[in-house]
Structure formats: structure tokens, C-alpha cells
Amino acid sequence: MTITINDPAVAATNSIPDVPPIPVETAGGRRIVTGDRPTGPLHIGHYLGTLSNRVQLLEDGCPVTVVIADYQVITDRDGTGPLRDRVRTLIAEYLAAGIDPDRSVIFAHSLVPALNQLLLPFLSLVSDAELNRNPTVKAEALASRRSMSALLLTYPVHQAADILGQHGTLVPVGKDQLPHVELTRLIARRFNDRYGTVFAEPEALLSTTPAVQGIDGAKMSKTRGNTIPLGATEDETAAILRSARSDGLRRITFDPVARPQVANLLTIVAALTGDDPRQVADQVGDGGAAALKALATDVINESLRELRRRRAELLTDVGYLDGVLLDGSARATATAVRTLDQVRRAMGMNYFGRAGASPAGPFRQYR
């Protein structure tokens, strides 16, 4: 009986794709791996933090791999939500922000089975005490108001598989992700000690932009609904900023401790214009919160106008967006299959390694 695979995604990811893996030796030897959870549209915090970093690294000639971490969506919630739309929107936002699909790889966990398989040996390399100590996981468990699931506890190990499976050496992330990069280094080190050197220890790259807060003063987050989404219209942006928390003092000053909400708006404006936040404060002077909000609205809308135009245009062509995901996932699979092969060999799982014992058909990849 012959089984025909009609779904190109299945066909592309369950066999070794025809595309070459990304070369391990690259510009300066740096291979960038980073990612996002498809839990909602990206916002100005992503734009100022990781997105601009990624585009800069691409411009420096480093290959950038972006993981759409769909299996991480279910770490802190029940159900996956409108995942297909969210993944497409995320891809449109990456491309609109300047992540060039010809020089980068955008893939989803669920389309790269070989990556997920790396989780098994990696899980053997960490203790439950180490996992339970992870401050980011603890905070996420608390915020989810659910009991800790086994996936929430272990997803940092899966994230190590994202990074090491692509032989990433540099991981641009926010501060909350540092424990995961530390764990990834630990796993690489322990694997190498136990089975022989396969992995380099990747480093984290923190954005130089100060973290921006949400418009309510809490951490800006898709799930808190306190963001300025990249995809908001200009009017929506104005409305969001009008509702931002501030204080009643007329004179605008940059004082992150005493006036965190005002400082946050100044930080956003300054990051977008390249000015110092104190300079921006002087510019607003005695205009009060209303003038500051009006300035922030203008600066944000102006800075995002071109991105928003491209984003809207890209969202009308889902065939193209799906093609970017499929192509990226095929390339990420090629790299992950090769890594998994190195891992299997190191672990003595290369059962068909003898001459004359080459398996045929779908098992070709296990030679």
C-alpha cells in the first residue's frame, strides 16, 4: 500500500527536505536563534526590544532564525486560541518590521518534529529541583493562577532544543529569558561532558533599549491588554495613549522612580526619536500629561506608519505568508534533523551505521 501525503507541510517536515541546512560557520560564527509565543499581536515593546535587535543583526550579516513557539502557547493557558491567524499575523509583523525572509528562517515548533525529539535526551540532563528554581517559570505559574503543568515546568528545556537544535550561538531576548539561556548552556555543557562535544554554549544578547511598561504601569504584555499593538490604527493608538496612566503635575520631568508612568512615555518617545528622555521632558515642559500623550501619539504613529502599511499589505496575501512559514520550517527541519543525527550518534543510537546495513525508504535518514 502506498500512502500519498497531500499536505505539503507534512511532506516537507517528515522527510529530509531538499534545502540545505544553514551553514554552521557564518559571519563571525554567530548564529542567532530567537522566538515568540503566538499568543497575540506584537506591540511597541517588542518593536523597541527584540525586533529592532533582530533586524540589526540581519543587517550585520548574521543569519537569524525565529521560532514561532506554538507549543509554548499551552504552557500557561487552556487551549491554543485562534492560532492560525495569530501565526500569520506574527509572520506579517516580522516581515513588515524588516526581517527579510531571504536571509532568515521563520519556523513553528509544530512543523519541526526533529526539534521536539531533542527534548527527550535533554530532559535527562536536568533535575526537577533545577526546573523548580527557574524564576520566570515560577512567575508564569503564579500569573496563570493554575497549578504548574509538566509542560510549564519543562518548557525551558524545550527552548534549549529550539536553540541547540539550530546550533544557535547568540540569543537576543528580554531579561526574563536569561534563566532559560542559562539552562540551555547547562544542557549543552552536560551533553558534551557525557557524550562528546556536539554543542556550543550560546550566549544571551540583551537589548540596550530600556524595557517599556504597559500603559497601566504594569509589565507590557499581550495577555494583560495594556499594550500599544503594532497593528493598531492611528486613532486607536491615540485612544490607547489618552487612557494611559499618568499624574496631575503640569511640569513634565523624567523621574522613573517617582513618576514611572510619565517616565515610561518619555522612554518610548526617546527610543523612537533617538533623543534623551530628559530632552523630551524639557520639550514638553509645562504642557502636562495631555501634551506628552499627544507627542507620544504623533511619534509612535509616524514611526510605525510604514511598518503598518506593509503589515496590512502582507496580511492580504496569506498564501505568501504560509509559504514563508513552510519554507522556513523546511530549512529549520534540515538543520534539526542533522543535529538530531549528531545527537543519536553521540548517544550510540546510530543502529544502521555499518556498511551494507543502509535502511531504505522512509528510514533513509537514520543511516
Ligand code: TRP
Ligand atoms: N520563551 C520565549 C518568550 O516567551 C519565546 C521563545 C521560544 C524563544 N523559543 C525561543 C526565545 C528560543 C529565544 C530562543 O518570549
